[in-house]
Amino acid sequence: MKGAMIRVEALTRRFGDAVAVDAIGFEVARGEVLALVGTSGCGKSTTLRMINRLIEPDKGRVEIAGRDAREMAPDALRRGIGYVIQGVGLFPHWTVARNISTVPRLLGWDRSRIAARVDELLELFGFDPAEAGPKYPAALSGGQQQRIGVARAMAAEPEILLMDEPFGALDPVTRARLQDEFTAIRRRSGLTAIIVTHDMDEAFRLADRIAVMDAGRILQIDTPERLLRGPREGFVRQFVGLDDRALRILSLHRVRELARPAPDAPAPAQWVAPDDTLREAASRLIWEGGEALAVVEADRVTGEIRAEDIWRVGTRGAA
Amino acid sequence: MSAPARRAALVYAGPALGGLALLPLLDFRANRIVGGDGVMAWAATGGSAYATALLAALALGTILSGSQVLRLALALAALALLGWMAGQGAEALMAETSEFARVSLGGGFWIAAAFLALAAADAAARIGLRAMVRIALLAGPVAALALALQTGFFDDLSILREYDANRDVFDAALAGHLRLVLGALVPALLIGLPLGWLCFACPRARAVILPVLNILQTTPSIAMFGLLMVPLGALARSYPGLRDWGVGGIGAAPAIVALALYALLPIAANTYAGLSGVPAAMREAGRGMGLSPARLLAQVELPLALPVILTGIRITVVQTIGLAAVAALIGGGGFGTLVFRGMGQAAMDLVLLGTLPIVALAIAASLAFDAMIEATARGEAA
Numbered sequence: 001m002k003g004a005m006i007r008v009e010a011l012t013r014r015f016g017d018a019v020a021v022d023a024i025g026f027e028v029a030r031g032e033v034l035a036l037v038g039t040s041g042c043g044k045s046t047t048l049r050m051i052n053r054l055i056e057p058d059k060g061r062v063e064i065a066g067r068d069a070r071e072m073a074p075d076a077l078r079r080g081i082g083y084v085i086q087g088v089g090l091f092p093h094w095t096v097a098r099n100i101s102t103v104p105r106l107l108g109w110d111r112s113r114i115a116a117r118v119d120e121l122l123e124l125f126g127f128d129p130a131e132a133g134p135k136y137p138a139a140l141s142g143g144q145q146q147r148i149g150v151a152r153a154m155a156a157e158p159e160i161l162l163m164d165e166p167f168g169a170l171d172p173v174t175r176a177r178l179q180d181e182f183t184a185i186r187r188r189s190g191l192t193a194i195i196v197t198h199d200m201d202e203a204f205r206l207a208d209r210i211a212v213m214d215a216g217r218i219l220q221i222d223t224p225e226r227l228l229r230g231p232r233e234g235f236v237r238q239f240v241g242l243d244d245r246a247l248r249i250l251s252l253h254r255v256r257e258l259a260r261p262a263p264d265a266p267a268p269a270q271w272v273a274p275d276d277t278l279r280e281a282a283s284r285l286i287w288e289g290g291e292a293l294a295v296v297e298a299d300r301v302t303g304e305i306r307a308e309d310i311w312r313v314g315t316r317g318a319a
Numbered sequence: 320m321s322a323p324a325r326r327a328a329l330v331y332a333g334p335a336l337g338g339l340a341l342l343p344l345l346d347f348r349a350n351r352i353v354g355g356d357g358v359m360a361w362a363a364t365g366g367s368a369y370a371t372a373l374l375a376a377l378a379l380g381t382i383l384s385g386s387q388v389l390r391l392a393l394a395l396a397a398l399a400l401l402g403w404m405a406g407q408g409a410e411a412l413m414a415e416t417s418e419f420a421r422v423s424l425g426g427g428f429w430i431a432a433a434f435l436a437l438a439a440a441d442a443a444a445r446i447g448l449r450a451m452v453r454i455a456l457l458a459g460p461v462a463a464l465a466l467a468l469q470t471g472f473f474d475d476l477s478i479l480r481e482y483d484a485n486r487d488v489f490d491a492a493l494a495g496h497l498r499l500v501l502g503a504l505v506p507a508l509l510i511g512l513p514l515g516w517l518c519f520a521c522p523r524a525r526a527v528i529l530p531v532l533n534i535l536q537t538t539p540s541i542a543m544f545g546l547l548m549v550p551l552g553a554l555a556r557s558y559p560g561l562r563d564w565g566v567g568g569i570g571a572a573p574a575i576v577a578l579a580l581y582a583l584l585p586i587a588a589n590t591y592a593g594l595s596g597v598p599a600a601m602r603e604a605g606r607g608m609g610l611s612p613a614r615l616l617a618q619v620e621l622p623l624a625l626p627v628i629l630t631g632i633r634i635t636v637v638q639t640i641g642l643a644a645v646a647a648l649i650g651g652g653g654f655g656t657l658v659f660r661g662m663g664q665a666a667m668d669l670v671l672l673g674t675l676p677i678v679a680l681a682i683a684a685s686l687a688f689d690a691m692i693e694a695t696a697r698g699e700a701a
Contacts, residue, residue, distance in 0.1 A: 052607060
């Protein structure tokens with residue numbers, strides 16, 4: 001792949017006699033989100049930490065935007081890459097604003113630029129800058145802290161974000177909201193990201209491509225849909241989970257992809273929006289027992305979606 | 320007031336009154352050395368039945384009072400009244416006798432003063448005052464005491480006679496004591512803090528450092544002085560030039576070295592504990608954002624460990640202030656000089672003249688550190 005933002009080649013790392021990461025290689029294109037998934041101890045976090053050199057590889061190389069990571073000073077390299085971890089790691093003795101400004105300060109930005117960037121990020125993540133900025137992290141909820149953690153990682157406008165179980169410690173509702181928020185923000189900002197997670201659903205929600213890892217190797221790396229339709233035998237098949245794969249495939253598609261034209265009318269009692277997933281539409285159809293649903297935008301019917309079309313998407317061999 | 324608080328008040332006010340009832344407020348002696356006659360708080364000469372009754376009422380009030388603020392005020396008022404009774408009584412007794420006579424504070428006074436002070440401290444603690452407020456609150460009684468001393472109200476008490484007679488010795492002891500404490504503390508900090516960091520950064524070093532410091536800590540102080548006499552004496556003999564700096568087998572140098580050695584364990588151990596208490600996630604996040612190890616230490620690890628480190632220094636300072644008294648045994652100076660001289664002369668007032676300032680110094684240092692620890696711990700608990 002030409003112009004890959006991150007390129008990993010034959011990366012290997014041992015801890016004592018154990019091989020944590022075994023000659024793995026992959027590329028992440030500019031603006032792409034890659035998920036590294038696998039069970040605990042499969043080497044996914046070690047791989048991530050070798051990219052910003054928190055761990056030095058024994059063998060192999062990492063290229064960031066075409067430059068060998070070894071040629072850059074580790075601290076300078078890390079300042080250019082956003083890093084989010086599960087424990088968040090906000091500094092409790094610094095205010096929220098001071099936490100967010102950590103890397104810009106290291107880079108020597110001037111005061112006014114830092115203040116403007118902090119306010120911009122707080123707004124982006126749904127905070128009132130005047131209210132949240134002077135608070136200490138202990139005054140925030142877990143979800144808010146995690147948001148500030150992501151904001152802090154994005155503070156110096158890095159092109160790359162590395163995230164290790166970023167939403168792992170949150171309740172399901174907060175996690176889902178943050179996942180949607182993150183997807184919206186990274187689309188707007190064109191960030192390239194690698195996300196480490198053991199949660200397959202999170203990988204499907206956030207990633208453009210998924211690498212399934214086991215025992216220090218990448219067993220399969222593919223788009224979510226291809227992974228669901230053609231998982232390799234063995235571990236991948238088991239980890240991806242095939243019981244509800246039709247529904248999972250449906251959740252990767254939006255209603256607008258299948259909507260057919262329909263005459264303009266006021267919204268009926270049951271309907272779906274164009275940005276709802278096919279999975280949501282299917283669920284509603286099953287519940288209502290109908291053959292088709294109105295697609296509604298701004299209280300007017302703009303089209304319809306048919307059950308047969310949805311089923312076809314979730315069928316083996318479709319693509 | 321809650322039942323436990325009431326019981327606590329009883330525990331303080333009861334002994335305070337019991338002490339006054341059973342033991343004399345003052346001791347009257349015809350001269351410095353002979354045995355004394357006890358003067359009870361309500362005695363016709365030197366005592367006052369009215370004042371004693373009022374004091375009893377105030378002390379009982381601390382048990383019955385519904386609010387901690389009132390308890391605090393009553394306890395402080397009782398302390399002031401006790402002080403007034405002592406000063407007034409001494410003056411009355413001395414008015415009738417020769418200038419060789421001595422009036423010293425009796426057992427009843429000390430017991431009542433101690434328990435009333437405890438009652439006040441307990442009430443202040445239950446109000447939950449911040450350290451800065453506690454310091455401000457303490458300034459009142461201290462100022463009142465200073466004023467009373469200044470105006471000569473207590474001048475008839477033998478302890479002040481001793482002070483008058485030994486003013487030069489007292490001033491030298493104060494300077495010597497502070498020199499011992501600071502002289503031990505500065506090197507102990509310069510060595511102990513890096514040692515604590517080393518314990519944290521390198522587990523192999525920790526396995527050596529902490530046990531060695533533990534052994535030092537458990538060595539009795541007299542034995543430590545003896546152990547240091549030999550090498551320091553030899554050093555001074557080999558390099559006579561060092562004697563000009565006070566280095567020798569006896570004197571301040573071995574005392575300061577011993578005190579510094581005792582100070583190492585609390586400083587190093589708390590520095591280590593504070594640094595290892597910093598959550599791994601914070602270290603990981605800091606390194607991941609590109610903070611160099613030195614910056615991480617200065618900006619994240621040390622500030623987060625500071626309350627624990629300061630607690631260690633507080634322990635050290637209070638411990639050193641007390642331990643420095645022993646330095647007088649080897650000619651190290653300090654308030655111990657007064658204590659041991661007083662013991663030699665069987666002059667208890669001289670012993671007190673050495674002891675009370677040590678207690679006052681320790682309390683002052685401990686309060687100052689409480690305030691610092693509170694100030695550095697802000698933010699985390701918010």
